[in-house]
Amino acid sequence: MNMEKKNIDWANLGFGYIQTDKRFVSNFKDGKWDDGIMTEDSQVVISECAGVLQYAQTIFEGLKAYTTEDGRVVCFRPDLNASRLADSARRLEMPVFPEDRFVDAVVETVKANIGYVPPYGSGATLYIRPYMFGSNPVIGVKPADEYQFRIFCTPVGPYFKGGAKPITIKVSDFDRAAPHGTGHIKAGLNYAMSLHAIVTAHKEGFDENMYLDAATRTKVEETGGANFLFVTKDGKIVTPKSDSILPSITRRSLMVVAKDILGLEVEEREVYFDEVKDFAECGLCGTAAVISPVGKIYDHGNEICFPSGMDSMGPVTKKLYDTLTGIQMGRIEGPEGWIKVIE
Numbered sequence: 001m002n003m004e005k006k007n008i009d010w011a012n013l014g015f016g017y018i019q020t021d022k023r024f025v026s027n028f029k030d031g032k033w034d035d036g037i038m039t040e041d042s043q044v045v046i047s048e049c050a051g052v053l054q055y056a057q058t059i060f061e062g063l064k065a066y067t068t069e070d071g072r073v074v075c076f077r078p079d080l081n082a083s084r085l086a087d088s089a090r091r092l093e094m095p096v097f098p099e100d101r102f103v104d105a106v107v108e109t110v111k112a113n114i115g116y117v118p119p120y121g122s123g124a125t126l127y128i129r130p131y132m133f134g135s136n137p138v139i140g141v142k143p144a145d146e147y148q149f150r151i152f153c154t155p156v157g158p159y160f161k162g163g164a165k166p167i168t169i170k171v172s173d174f175d176r177a178a179p180h181g182t183g184h185i186k187a188g189l190n191y192a193m194s195l196h197a198i199v200t201a202h203k204e205g206f207d208e209n210m211y212l213d214a215a216t217r218t219k220v221e222e223t224g225g226a227n228f229l230f231v232t233k234d235g236k237i238v239t240p241k242s243d244s245i246l247p248s249i250t251r252r253s254l255m256v257v258a259k260d261i262l263g264l265e266v267e268e269r270e271v272y273f274d275e276v277k278d279f280a281e282c283g284l285c286g287t288a289a290v291i292s293p294v295g296k297i298y299d300h301g302n303e304i305c306f307p308s309g310m311d312s313m314g315p316v317t318k319k320l321y322d323t324l325t326g327i328q329m330g331r332i333e334g335p336e337g338w339i340k341v342i343e
């Protein structure tokens, strides 16, 4: 654990791929996972006909490791990433990578790249990307027989450079997830089909898309990569409930923080788009930003402007943000088991 810190300008890192020293690789063959290795080889070599290349059989996770105030390297609730990857695997007919081994492999990967974990206070983090894909040739449509599970990591810069400025989003004309589809799992396929929608939104000057439920286009679902959290005018926390939303670990943790630590009322329920104009604050929850405040929602010529405005996070959102990041950074005691120390 005494590996020296790499010479990186932490504060000015963006969100991009920087190759680190080691990554974890395990292969599934003849019905079982091998022991896995830590390797310096960053290249993946697979058949031209691999299942992932033909039929997009691939799933992933995302989490972060960082340095706490007292100098420990930790990550946040990796057990939930393990179980969510297992859920994703079952839905795409892929073998489950054992959840305890997932957590161990995350720890080993961070340890092997400890020099890339940014120092406390830099705002930067080590982003960890576990993923799995069908690796053997598949030409008739069926699940692959062989899979590779990998974990690499890459240092990323502070999400909010110069303060968390509220963003403007649009109600999308595209759908993200079908009822009874794959919206609730973290699969590459959900992102491939969202690329046109996000490129379109960016061209029109918006930061993100708000997707509505595909069946009725009346209920709020999520954005391409983050769950919604709303604050009512009387300080209640509301988050949309739907079978086609990806269960964000950040959002689930924020709901616990709101209820058990801040003593706020919380509701996970269907949220009609018609109600959105009456909320006081709106934020997007995900590992990358924790909460990204939304100032304005554009809906086909109509604008919803939240009272919290376009300059800063709303007061309740800020309190949630400060409390969860305080727990993550070791400044505030959180619920048991939330912090996994890398040792």
Ligand SMILES: *Cc1c(COP(=O)(O)O)cnc(C)c1O
Binding pocket: 062, 186, 222, 223, 224, 225, 226, 227, 246, 247, 248, 249, 250, 251, 285, 286, 287, 288
């Ligand atoms: C990963 C992801 C999120 C955020 O989940 P976290 O566990 O909080 O990082 C939200 N929505 C979608 C579609 C995602 O893929």
